[in-house]
Amino acid sequence: MFNQFADRPPGRPDWTSSSVVLTVIAIVLWLLVLSAFIGGIWLVVATFPSVLVLLGLALIGLALLVRPRLGRSPQKRLLLNRDSAPTLFSLVDRVAVAAGAPIPEHIVVDPDYNASYGRVGLRQTAVLQIGIPLWIILTPGMRVALLAHELGHRVNGDPTRGLIVRPALTTFAELADWTGANISLHSILVRGHNTAPIEVVVWLISRIFLGVHLGLTALGMRDHQRSEYMADGISSKVAGSRSATQLLDWLTLLPEIAIALAYNADTVPPKRWRDLGEKIAASRGAALPELRQLSRRQTSLWSSHPPSGLRSQMIAAWPQYDPQVHLSDEDSAQIDSELSAWYAATHRKLLGTREYSESGIPPPAIASRTD
Secondary structure (H helix, E strand, C coil): CHHHHHCCCCCCCCCCHHHHHHHHHHHHHHHHHHHHHHHHHHHHHHHCCCCHHHHHHHHHHHHHHCCCCCCCCCCHHHECCCCCCHHHHHHHHHHHHHHCCCCCCEEEEECCCCEEEEEECCCCEEEEEEEHHHHHHCCHHHHHHHHHHHHHCCCCCCHHHCCCCHHHHHHHHHHHHHCCCCCCHHHHHHHCCCCHHHHHHHHHHHHHHHHHHHHHHHHHHHHHHHHHHHHHHHHHHHHCHHHHHHHHHHHHHHHHHHHHHHHCCCCCCHHHHHHHHHHHHHHCHHHHHHHHHHHHHHCCCCCCCCCHHHHHHHHHHCCCCCCCCCCCHHHHHHHHHHCHHHHHHHHHHHHHHHHHHHCCCCCCCCCCCCC
């Protein structure tokens, strides 16, 4: 995949055989669910009162159970608004225009080291999620690169994020979970209950659902990884190749930075977190080529993202771009002021995480990527 995209400038990826297969399967799944629902209603209405009514109700229940999930709307308490964060919204607007993406309808904050973009609900409302601890430590150029990457997911041709395909990648996983995919056959046999034969049959059914889910995931992950490269390409065009590469390097160093922040949370306020991150990045600068190389060990067919080392190497192989969108130090500082209440809340959580860690229990895992 790397060689396939390194030889051409970034752009919207073409349709692949796997994306076509996924789309067809997803359409069939939608039609089956809709047919079960309509057929169940017809049986209830047309055959009442009879035994077939029970079959109709069962079909309706099954259709509702396996209906495609469209995602939940964000919690209102995490929503930002233009009145309280005008500079941030203005920046997102400019980045969206430069990326050729629709302006997101909602911006929400997240307490973790992450960022994401998605569409939820029947209206497929566009939601941009910004992880506050990640945002705090980024330089102005990297902030633009992060926003451009996330908004690039709207226009990078990722079939796994589409309204049609996305449910196909989640429905069979839920079916497998509901039928006990997390239960081992050994535990069923050891218990030796009278219901063991039925449990074994259900367990076998769960393995069928799980196998289908793994097959669809294997098809989708390849295209999803391709789309991550395309989002990086959009990021490099909008924020400039240098800032996009710096962002990926900071994601590589993020576990080290996050641990340093956790252990110094009582003495280092949020306004100095970026300084601490830059200090760590400077100390690890000579080792960055090795760290990029080591990140490749994290890749696999099941990884939703290519390793950060390959992603930065891909940007280096493409034409080098100057930034289209600039974020001045003054505007960046203004955004910090607009988000100060969230910074304080994040700091309080980090202090709590430190106490949690010092109790002898490992702190929560830190994602060194964006979604």
